[in-house]
Amino acid sequence: MNPSMKRSAPFGIILLAVVFSWLPAQAQNSPVKADLVFQMYDVVYLTDFVDIKSQQLNPNISGIYLTISSSDATLKEKWVCVYVELHVQLRGESDQELMHAFTNNFDMMKFPVLAANNFSNSGSGPVSLRDGAGNYWENSSLRQRLEDMATKNPTAPPGKYTIRMEVREATSTNPNDKKVPSNAQVLGGDAKTVTVQYSTADEVFVEINDPKNGSFFSNLAPTFSWTSSAPVKLSVYEALTNHRSAQDALTGGSPCLVRKSYGDNPDFTGTSLTYPGNAERKLEQNKAYVLQVEGRVATNRGDVMRQSLPVVFRVTDDKVGQMLDNFLNSFSGSASATYATLRADPNNWVAWSPYGNTTLDGSTLTDVDLQNLINDLAKNSDLKIQLGVENQ
């Protein structure tokens, strides 16, 4: 393998480290300011940054650049070089140094903004790693491991990547100077840690703890709680009478309540929410709803939402259910057993007026009528009741 190519590994991370390395350099007697712009991602797709086969940096990386400036307006030329050191702490392991290296000498006044394409071909741009013995060291076994991981997985291995950089006074204005500038004066330095949380978005855990699927309650301000390893967005959809599954409600209805925890509503954080009384759409009695929580995973390809399983909940005072509980639980035999099964998890059956009225021989009954009827039936100890369930 071409030593220079070897030297350019581990891929974009080292080169990114070079990009990231511009620090607020302080010239001798001349302040140097460096600003590094980049985004933090939970998941990083390596192939967006490097070509794995050629181990070359992708020249088209966007959103990452370095600006170098000086407060001395009269400064016309300033030659510097940069020392970079990269540490890697993979998930579950201890911190290890991956590499350290020096760049060549360059005039920072001529190159105030540096981007990835400035480093895409090793040794071919004005700023690159310095050739010559002693200028570059790497932990080859760790590097090999990272290479192996990258070959198998398109995303960066989860872990912490710490970059420490120093801007040093160049010992000459010769950009091809190969002498190791280990004793050069340090004009400034900085360290940054990039944390890659997940190898894939699928690692993000999002689950609703409360309410349980199929549950019902009578109050109009229930409290939802969830567990998530990512910031969440919470949505409540109304389940209409023609919806026959939670999915129907998610895709067919408009959200009742949407709360975002990231960026938009900074006051909303945490793992629980009580349905707010000032919500634009309030919860109503005798309506069914579907709750879903989405965890947001930031990747360099954009945000990926990890959704929880949807949870159906109903708002009802369940008067009729309680009447029937009291009545049928006193019966022995199949009617009582059938009813008990219907009411228990996972059926969680409740009387539901939006589906139609309670009728006796075709005539509509109010709740009071029904209670009176049940009271009347309960007096007959010889009564034989057949109970059936019709699916509609």
Added chain:
Amino acid sequence: MTKKIVTICVLVLLGVLSLGQKTQQDKKDISAYIVKVIRDVNMKSPTTGWQKAVPLSKLKSGYEVQTDKGSLAMILFADQSKLILREKSTVTIRGEVQGKEILSRSVHMDRGNMIFNVKKAETEQFRFSSPISVASIRGTEGGYNTGGSADFFTISSGLAEFTNSISGRSTMVSTGNTGIADSSGGMNIRKANKKELDNIENGSKEGGDQGHSAGSARNVTVSGTIGFDPSPSVGNATTAKLDLSPTDTVISRVAFFYRTKGTTQFTQADMSLDGKIASVEVPGAKIQSPGLEYYFAISIGNHTLNLPSGGSGAPGSVNVSKAVTSSTSGLVTITATPVFNPSPVRSFTNIQSSLDLSSVTATLSGVTLRYRRSGDAVFKSLALTLSNKIANGTVPGIDVRAPELEYYFEIKLADSLNAEILLPGDGASNPMKITVPPLTRIAPEFGLLKSKNVGSVRVDFSSLQANVTAVSLFYRKQNDQTFTELILTPSGQVASGQLAAEKVRFPKLEYYTSIRLDDGSTIFIPEDGASNPEATAVQAIQRELRIPGQTGSLQKKVLVLKWSE
């Protein structure tokens, strides 16, 4: 007074049908009987041509029944399921039984109008079909009409599945609804209208549907009376007559069983039948005081029913008059036989009293009948009309009450002393007696009684020869403690009213009737009133409670509760 239909044939048929089931487990054709025929009804088997159908005609699987214009037929199955075919209807019956279990049963109606009352079976479903539709029924009452471009299937009680055979579309028809299947495959359901429901109720009444129980003996009456001609008197022959004209069934034989009151052994005499009137002469030697006890044995097919229904255990009775001797006045002693008609005496029916004194040589100035109800202190006086020495008079029905009428005669002689002779001689201290049976012939007629529905009742008291001032029905649901009084509204000699729905409950309604007379007395029928009331069946109704509901996965599931009450 409405004719009361003798339900003997029904009882017989039930016995025949239940006895007809073999205990063996081999499969056989289902059988049924035509129990009522009005006008022209024909039937045919798979192997024979059309022939006239008569009551008790037996039907088997594959048999067809056809009614003509203005005609009606009632078909009864072993489980008491009933079909009433109205005019211009044609049906074919099919089915199979195994032992006592009905395996399958269906009726195909090519055209016509049918009322049905199907008893609920554990497993078997009764199927009705036509060229357009099919109905599956279990424990349901209703009507089925086919023959045009649409079939109408009405349920008055219960629930049934109704399918359009052309399109396969199906619907459940519940109580008070009508399913409509048309020849284009359409299927609709709507509320049944009054005409449809009345048609079913009237059909049920016509069939004499009294609910689940068979008629009791008290409900069996013979219009035209049981009669003895002449009124039995000691040593004189009399002809016993039984008029069975209202009976629609064929009577093969009537036997008359009789004995002198106070003895144990009955004598049997076969009666001659002239149409529906049976008669036999009872020899004079068998007519003895104080009375004759009797019952009739009526043979229908292979079965015999008794009238009164208690047979030898509770026979009817008729008084037998005997000659009595008076007291003596001077040289005059009178012996005569008082005769009372009708015979047998009926309570609250005027009694014609006749005393033949033509053998008395003395001149008579007057005859008075002195009588009282047993238990009364005072005798009433009835001046008899004397013509050719035969004294006649009428005891008003109001005074003719169970258990007895006590009486004696005062015969005045047209002599200088206006002597009075008592017949019998002891007069008031030892009067003669006529046994008067308790009043049973007044029976309320109920409309079809369905549980928790208002019921109608009427009482025809026209046969009472007494002035009625008020009629009440005391009723309660079975096993209740207290009776409710319903004061009936009179219209002529019929009083009617409506029973409160909450008191009309399956299985039975208990009741007794109270009739107040213009003398201030009140009679109860039965006479024990509240302590021994009558009972009539109340048809159970199938109730269905439907509660739509939702499961936790948004599925719609309807809870359906059914019960009978």
